[in-house]
Amino acid sequence: MKLIAKTSFILCLLFVADLCFSYVRHAWHSQTALQDRPVPSALDPIVKQNADTLKAAASNKGISIVITEGFRSFKEQDELYKQGRTKKGNIVTYAKGGESYHNYGLAIDFALQKKDGSILWDMDYDGNQNGKSDWLEVVTIAKKLGFEWGGDWERFKDYPHLQMIPD
Structure with a gap:
């Protein structure tokens, strides 16, 4: 029974870590995508x-x-x-x-x-x-x-x- 609880806990931690990583990667990609772009003077x-x-x-x-x-x-x-x-x-x-x-x-x-x-x-x-x-x-x-x-x-x-x- 303890093994099931530990396994569930570890899986939950991995799931939360994956969500956090996905969010950070998206936010980071958005910022770096802007920095690599030329600065225009009008709407794309x-x-x-x-x-x-x-x-x-x-x-x-x-x-x-x-x-x-x-x-x-x-x-x-x-x-x-x-x-x-x-x-x-x-x-x-x-x-x-x-x-x-x-x-x-x-x-x-x-x-x-x-x-x-x-x-x-x-x-x-x-x-x-x-x-x-x-x-x-x-x-x-x-x-x-x-x-x-x-x-x-x-x-x-x-x-x-x-x-x-x-x-």
């Missing part, structure tokens, strides 16, 4: 194309979205990083210049747009009245296009954020 063409496709696919479902942010320079990123730290406002990012996918043209932020033109970041809003959150419908489309959603992150949830590294 494939990311832009997928952002346009996202807008069109959302529109086909009766959802209007706007891209509120795309490429961001290192300097702009550093200014945003100061918010909630040395500048007034809430903390909106944990990435300094050079650490954000926005700095490499690989990320967009989006918001919903109502028929009256107003912009909202309401994850419960159901403007097309199909009983589903418009926000999550957009996220589902984005994931099918290859975007990673900031709302899936463990540490800091960034619900408007979508990013990708094109192949």
Whole structure:
């Protein structure tokens, strides 16, 4: 009986260690993938194309979205990083210049747009009245296009954020 308990304990430890290793490897790969990329001055063409496709696919479902942010320079990123730290406002990012996918043209932020033109970041809003959150419908489309959603992150949830590294 003790052997079964010890074996189970060891298997659980190995499983947890594997999960931790997978998480660290993913986080490390994401950062090194950025460092190896050249610094552009605009959104990556494939990311832009997928952002346009996202807008069109959302529109086909009766959802209007706007891209509120795309490429961001290192300097702009550093200014945003100061918010909630040395500048007034809430903390909106944990990435300094050079650490954000926005700095490499690989990320967009989006918001919903109502028929009256107003912009909202309401994850419960159901403007097309199909009983589903418009926000999550957009996220589902984005994931099918290859975007990673900031709302899936463990540490800091960034619900408007979508990013990708094109192949």
